[in-house]
Each structure stands twice: as structure tokens, then as C-alpha cells.
Amino acid sequence: MTASGLAAHRVSKQLGGGLVLDGVSLSPAAGSTVGVLGPNGSGKSTLLRVLANVTPPSSGRVTMDGQDITEFGRKALARRVAVVEQHSDTQIPLTVRDVVGLGRVPHRRAWLSASAEDETAVHEALEQTGMTAKADQRWQTLSGGERQRVQIARALAQRPSELLLDEPTNHLDVQHQFELLDLLSGLPATSVIALHDLNLAATYCDDILVLDGGVVVAAGPPDDVLTESLIMQVYNVKAEVTTSPEGHPHVRFIRS
Amino acid sequence: MTTAPVREPLRQRSRLPAVLLAGGVVLLLSIAVAVTIGPADIEVADVWASVADHLGIGDSTLSVLRDGIVWDLRMPRTLMAAVCGAGLAVCGVVMQSLLRNPLADPFILGVSSGASTGAVLVIVLGAGAGVLSMAGGAFLGAVASFALVLMLSHTLGGTTDRVVLSGVAVMQLLSALTSFIVLTSADAETTRGVLFWLLGSLANVGWPEVATGALALAAALAVCAGYARSLDAFAFGEDAAATLGIAVARTRVVLMSVTALLTAVLVSSVGAIGFVGLVLPHAARILTGPGHARLLPVSALTGAVLLVWVDTVARTVLQPQEIPVGVVTALIGVPAFVLILYRSRGVQ
Numbered sequence: 001m002t003a004s005g006l007a008a009h010r011v012s013k014q015l016g017g018g019l020v021l022d023g024v025s026l027s028p029a030a031g032s033t034v035g036v037l038g039p040n041g042s043g044k045s046t047l048l049r050v051l052a053n054v055t056p057p058s059s060g061r062v063t064m065d066g067q068d069i070t071e072f073g074r075k076a077l078a079r080r081v082a083v084v085e086q087h088s089d090t091q092i093p094l095t096v097r098d099v100v101g102l103g104r105v106p107h108r109r110a111w112l113s114a115s116a117e118d119e120t121a122v123h124e125a126l127e128q129t130g131m132t133a134k135a136d137q138r139w140q141t142l143s144g145g146e147r148q149r150v151q152i153a154r155a156l157a158q159r160p161s162e163l164l165l166d167e168p169t170n171h172l173d174v175q176h177q178f179e180l181l182d183l184l185s186g187l188p189a190t191s192v193i194a195l196h197d198l199n200l201a202a203t204y205c206d207d208i209l210v211l212d213g214g215v216v217v218a219a220g221p222p223d224d225v226l227t228e229s230l231i232m233q234v235y236n237v238k239a240e241v242t243t244s245p246e247g248h249p250h251v252r253f254i255r256s
Numbered sequence: 257m258t259t260a261p262v263r264e265p266l267r268q269r270s271r272l273p274a275v276l277l278a279g280g281v282v283l284l285l286s287i288a289v290a291v292t293i294g295p296a297d298i299e300v301a302d303v304w305a306s307v308a309d310h311l312g313i314g315d316s317t318l319s320v321l322r323d324g325i326v327w328d329l330r331m332p333r334t335l336m337a338a339v340c341g342a343g344l345a346v347c348g349v350v351m352q353s354l355l356r357n358p359l360a361d362p363f364i365l366g367v368s369s370g371a372s373t374g375a376v377l378v379i380v381l382g383a384g385a386g387v388l389s390m391a392g393g394a395f396l397g398a399v400a401s402f403a404l405v406l407m408l409s410h411t412l413g414g415t416t417d418r419v420v421l422s423g424v425a426v427m428q429l430l431s432a433l434t435s436f437i438v439l440t441s442a443d444a445e446t447t448r449g450v451l452f453w454l455l456g457s458l459a460n461v462g463w464p465e466v467a468t469g470a471l472a473l474a475a476a477l478a479v480c481a482g483y484a485r486s487l488d489a490f491a492f493g494e495d496a497a498a499t500l501g502i503a504v505a506r507t508r509v510v511l512m513s514v515t516a517l518l519t520a521v522l523v524s525s526v527g528a529i530g531f532v533g534l535v536l537p538h539a540a541r542i543l544t545g546p547g548h549a550r551l552l553p554v555s556a557l558t559g560a561v562l563l564v565w566v567d568t569v570a571r572t573v574l575q576p577q578e579i580p581v582g583v584v585t586a587l588i589g590v591p592a593f594v595l596i597l598y599r600s601r602g603v604q
Contacts, residue, residue: 054495078501090491091358092546105489106501158500 004065005030005190006051006081006162011060013046013214020046022214023060028162028192028207033185035201035222036194038211039235044194045086047211048164051192052083078106082155086166086194088147090139097135099150100125103157125156128183144171152180156187163191169200198251202226203244210234222249272550279557286561287338290568291330295575298326307331328462333571334564336461336525337581339469341532341563342556343476343522347515348533349540349555350480353487353548354511355416361534362519364423365512368528369430370401371520376434376450380441390453391465391524398520401426406512414505416494419512456529456582458567465525476518477556483511484548491546529582531589532559538596 007027013020021043028034036044049055051062053069062069069077082103103125104118126132129149134142142150148171155163163184169177177197181204184191195201201208202222210218210225212234218225226249231239237253244250292298306326308314316323347362355364363369374397375390388396408422438450452459480487486507489497494504540555563581566588570581 049495052499054498074498074503075501078499081499083496083499085492085496088492088496090493091356092353092491093541094491094546098546099491102489102491102500105485108485 006069006192007063008047008051008057009061009063011047011050011057011062013043013050013055014058015046020214021050021057024211024214024216025060026051026192026209026219028190031188031190032206033181033191033193033204035205035208036192036211037196037198037201037208037234042211043214044211045166046214048083048166048192048194052081052164053077054083075106078158080160081162081164082158082160084148084151084155084163084165084168086170088151094139095136096131096139096142096150096153097122097126099139100131100135100153100157103154103159106158121157121159125153128156129153130179145173145176148172149176149180152183161189163187163189163193165191165193167194167196169195169197198226198231202248202250203246226251272553275544275550276553276557279554279561283338283557283561283564286564287334290334290337290564291326293568293572294325294330296322296325298322298330302326303331332463332466333458333461333567335466336469337458337563337567338560339466339473340458340522340526340529341536341559341561341566343469343473343518343559344529344533344563345536345540345555345559346473346477346480346552347519349537349548349551350487350511350515351533352537353490354508355420356490356493357416357420358538359534360420361530362515363427363523363528363530363533364420365516365519366401366405366423366426366430367398367516367519368523369427369434370404371395371398371523372454372528373397373430373434373437374400375453375524376437376442379446379450380437394524395520397430398516398523401430402513402516402520416508452580453527454582455580456527456585457578457580458526459571459578461525469522469525472518472521473556476514477552479514480511480552481549483507484552487511487548488546527580527582529563529585531582531585531593532563535589535593535596536562539592542596542599 005028008025010023010025012022024043024047026034036047038044050057053062056070064072064077064080100122104114104121107118108114126135129152131146131149131153134146139147139150148168152168165184168180172180177200181200184193185204205222207220208222208225209216210230217234218230226241228239228241231237231251238256240252240254242250242252288300288303291303292300302318302322303326305314305316306318306323309316309323310327318326344362351360351362351364352358371394375394377397378388378390378393405419405422405426408426409419412418412422438447442450486497486502489500489502498504536559537555540551540558543558544550544554566584567581570579570584573579
């Protein structure tokens with residue numbers, strides 16, 4: 001496999017005696033949006049943490065442009081890969097602009113102050129996420145959805161080629177869910193997104209990876225992956241899958 | 257792609273040198289004036305004359321006695337107050353940011369209680385008598401307790417909350433030990449001495465302590481300044497810092513060791529002066545905003561000015577008796593802390 005960008009090769013992760021990831025491989029096409037689906041505890045977050053080099057895999061490797069990420073250099077990796085965690089909070093009184101500015105940390109050396117490029121990146125990230133009007137507001141005064149968008153703005157300010165997002169739509173209302181996924185799928189960066197909503201995944205993702213018990217049970221374009229039998233097998237829920245007018249699979253759950 | 261931002265973002269960073277210059281001037285004036293305050297009548301001009309004379313850039317017409325009061329008694333004491341204030345404030349900033357805990361202070365790694373146990377052992381039991389001074393015992397105790405906290409927190413998983421919990425546990429253990437030693441082995445006179453030192457006192461400070469403290473402060477400041485950007489990145493925790501390219505484990509070990517060593521040096525010569533390291537970082541954040549490149553030097557200067565004045569109050573207000581400086585910092589620090597928390601209510 002040619003490996004441009006971030007890729008996982010038969011990655012396993014043991015945590016507290018159990019196997020949380022079992023031989024997971026993933027190599028997203030450059031610029032694509034990949035949805036990681038699966039029930040709670042299926043290993044979605046762990047996969048993202050391993051991809052982000054936050055936690056090392058127990059076996060297997062993660063590579064960036066073919067090079068093992070542990071040899072890629074932390075700073076260099078942080079200039080390529082930005083991460084949005086599921087939960088984030090701070091006790092420190094920071095403004096929205098301060099938080100977004102953290103995205104420039106990997107681009108600066110310790111003794112230099114912000115460059116024009118830093119300021120442009122922060123400015124653009126605020127614009128893209130619709131947070132410009134709140135730039136001087138305190139983080140602590142924001143709603144859950146706004147905090148999520150600020151973290152996404154921070155990730156964009158990193159100007160990454162790869163974005164890893166753990167359930168970024170969790171705290172968002174429907175409008176902002178669509179706006180966010182519109183934004184992410186329109187970016188030149190490759191996005192790997194853990195998602196719960198099958199229809200959002202079907203609408204916005206180029207590829208889908210379905211995890212169950214740490215094992216990849218299906219991978220490929222939404223049309224191939226999101227089938228009634230797979231949903232029954234993984235989620236134990238009856239569903240009807242039709243094709244939406246836009247040509248995406250559409251999942252309707254059926255009460256049994 | 258887009259036009260440059262119109263408003264000035266990322267705070268008024270260009271003003272940092274001006275702020276530092278102004279702070280430096282206030283600090284120098286504070287030291288000069290604080291030295292004149294006391295039972296013997298000294299003028300600011302006398303202070304300049306004495307300093308100029310000793311630095312070999314002028315001639316002093318001061319009497320030997322008055323020159324001695326300025327140069328041998330009040331000057332080292334006031335300078336040490338400045339060094340301690342700056343050092344404790346910087347250690348507080350680093351600990352609070354690194355451990356993401358607004359209640360963290362320089363003593364959270366067990367350093368002060370370890371120092372107390374070490375000092376008390378030397379005083380009371382005469383352990384290492386002759387070879388080991390009280391300050392030496394305090395320093396060894398401080399380093400030993402920090403090592404214990406590090407080992408304990410590493411065994412428990414190494415996360416920041418484990419560091420805090422280990423620190424608290426070691427602190428409790430060592431203060432119990434200190435109390436036990438004092439109660440069983442000390443006479444009334446020694447107990448008084450120990451107590452005074454436990455509360456913090458700048459009374460017996462000379463030039464050697466000032467030199468050691470200033471060197472330790474300068475070294476620690478240089479290291480911490482180099483990690484300023486890393487400290488910023490810790491705002492959302494260690495995992496978030498790691499994804500911003502920070503070497504989390506190395507940063508944590510280096511900064512904890514540097515602050516523990518600086519605290520150990522300071523505590524071993526002046527005792528545990530509380531509240532400066534806890535309250536001042538919060539006040540400095542209000543003044544400068546959260547960026548550590550500004551926060552570290554500004555809190556150092558504010559801490560220095562504050563402790564110069566607090567010590568002046570401590571040694572003069574009940575003349576000829578002296579109040580332990582730690583008592584005064586607590587009397588000022590507690591209401592200030594409440595005020596800061598009150599200001600930030602509803603925001604958390």
C-alpha cells in the first residue's frame with residue numbers, strides 16, 4: 001500500500017487486560033472524509049487516540065507518509081494532524097481567540113511571538129466556524145455546542161492535512177451538525193470522524209469503517225457498508241435502508 | 257485568501273518590554289524605600305550611598321553603624337524577600353498550569369513539609385550536627401519528599417491528579433512526623449524557633465542566602481520561560497497538549513523538578529511562606545491574561561514587590577516584636593483569594 005498521509009496498519013490495543021482494538025487497518029484517501037461507526041465501546045475513540053499518537057498501539061503501526069509516527073517528530077506531526085477530543089474543558093480563564101490560538105503552538109518556536117501567518121490562520125478558523133463574533137468571549141461562558149466549534153476552529157488553525165474528530169456532532173443542534181459536516185467534507189484535509197448518526201455518515205462520508213468489539217466488520221463506501229443486515233448484526237436493531245433522493249443510503253430504524 | 261485581521265489579536269504583546277521595565281523600576285524603588293523603614297532612621301539617599309560604596313562606584317559618608325544596618329541587615333533581607341516573592345509566584349504559576357489545578361501552589365509537591373521535617377530533625381535531634389546546618393537539612397528533606405511524591409505518583413499512574421493526590425498524602429505524612437518530633441523531643445525554646453521557621457521568616461538572612469536564592473531563581477526562570485508555550489498548551493490537559501506537539505512527559509518532569517528545586521532552595525533558608533504561590537498567579541492572570549510568555553515574568557515581578565512590602569510590614573508593625581512573614585501573607589492572601597474566587601463566580 002502506498003501511504004500518503006496518516007494510515008493504521010493492523011493496529012491492536014490492549015487496555016486493562018482486554019483487547020480494545022484488534023488488527024485495525026485504515027488508510028484514508030487524501031482529502032476524503034471517513035466515518036468511523038460502531039456501538040459504544042467498539043473502539044472508535046481508542047482508534048483515534050492511537051492515530052493521534054496520544055497512546056501507542058500494543059502492536060501494529062501508524063504511519064504518516066509511510067514513516068512511523070513515533071519517528072515523525074511530535075511538532076512535525078502536530079503540524080499535519082489536528083485532533084478534536086470528545087470532551088474538553090479548562091479552568092483557566094481563556095477567550096475564544098486564546099483557545100483558537102493554541103492551534104498555532106506547533107507552528108511557533110518558543111521565543112517568537114505570533115506571526116502574520118498565525119493571525120491569519122486564527123482569523124480564518126474563526127470565520128470558518130462562525131465564531132468570529134464571539135472571539136473575545138470567555139470559553140467558560142459558551143454553550144456545549146459553541147465550545148465544540150471553538151475546538152474545531154483551534155484544530156483548523158493548526159492548518160492540518162489530517163483531522164481526527166471524536167463525535168464532533170455530539171453537542172450540536174441539527175443545523176450546526178450539518179454545517180460542521182459540510183465544512184469538514186469541503187476541506188482539502190482528510191478527516192477521520194467518529195460518528196453515531198448513521199444518516200449523517202451516509203450523507204457526508206466518502207468511506208465508512210464499522211467497528212464492533214475492536215474489530216473492523218465492514219469498510220467501504222456508504223452504499224456498500226450500510227445495509228440492513230450489517231445494522232442488525234452490529235447494533236442489534238432492525239432497519240430499513242432506502243436510497244435518498246440525493247443518492248445516499250437512508251437508514252430508518254424499525255421498532256421491533 | 258482573506259484579508260488580514262482588522263483588530264489586534266493575541267493581546268498587546270508588544271507592550272511586554274514596557275511592562276517589564278515599569279515593573280523593574282517599581283521593584284527597585286520598593287526595595288530602596290523598604291530598606292529605609294525600621295527603627296533606625298535611614299534615608300533613601302543613605303541606601304544609594306551605601307550600595308554605591310559597596311559596589312565601588314561611589315564614596316559613602318555614612319557611619320559604620322548605619323552602613324552596617326543598610327548593607328548587612330536590611331539590604332540582604334529585602335533582596336531575599338524579593339527573590340522569594342518572585343520564586344514562589346513563578347513556581348505557583350507553573351504548578352497551577354502544569355497540574356491544571358487552581359489550588360496548586362509551590363508546596364503541593366510536598367517540598368515545604370519535607371523541608372520542615374528535615375530542618376526539625378537537624379534542630380531537635382542534632383542529626384548531622386556540625387556537618388549539616390538547618391538549611392542543609394531542610395534542603396535534603398525537601399528533595400527527599402519531592403522524590404517520594406514523584407515515585408508515588410508514578411506508581412499510581414503518573415497522571416496529574418495522581419501527582420496532586422500523592423503530594424497531599426506525603427504532605428500530611430510529613431507534617432504529622434514533624435509535629436511528633438517537635439512534641440516528643442523539643443524544649444519550649446526550640447519549639448518557638450521551629451514554629452517561627454515553619455511560618456516563614458526572613459529574619460536571619462545574609463548575603464550567601466541571597467546569592468544562592470537569586471542564582472536558583474534566575475536558572476528556574478530561564479528554564480520555565482523556555483517552556484512558556486508548552487505551558488499554554490496544557491490548558492486543555494495532557495492529551496490535548498500532546499496533540500499540539502508537546503513532549504508531555506518530558507515537560508512535566510523538567511518543570512516539576514525545576515520548581516521543586518527552587519522551592520527547596522527558598523524554603524530551606526526562609527521557611528514555608530504560604531499563599532504567595534497560591535494567590536499571586538491568579539492575580540497575575542487577571543493582569544496579563546493567560547499567555548505564559550507574559551505571565552511568568554509579570555508574576556515574578558509582582559511577587560517580588562509584594563513580598564518586599566509584606567516583609568516590611570511583618571518586621572515593623574509590632575516593633576520590636578516581629579510577626580512571622582507567613583502569618584502576614586496569610587492575613588492578606590486569604591481575603592485576596594476569596595475576592596478572586598468571588599470575581600470569577602458564575603464563570604466556572
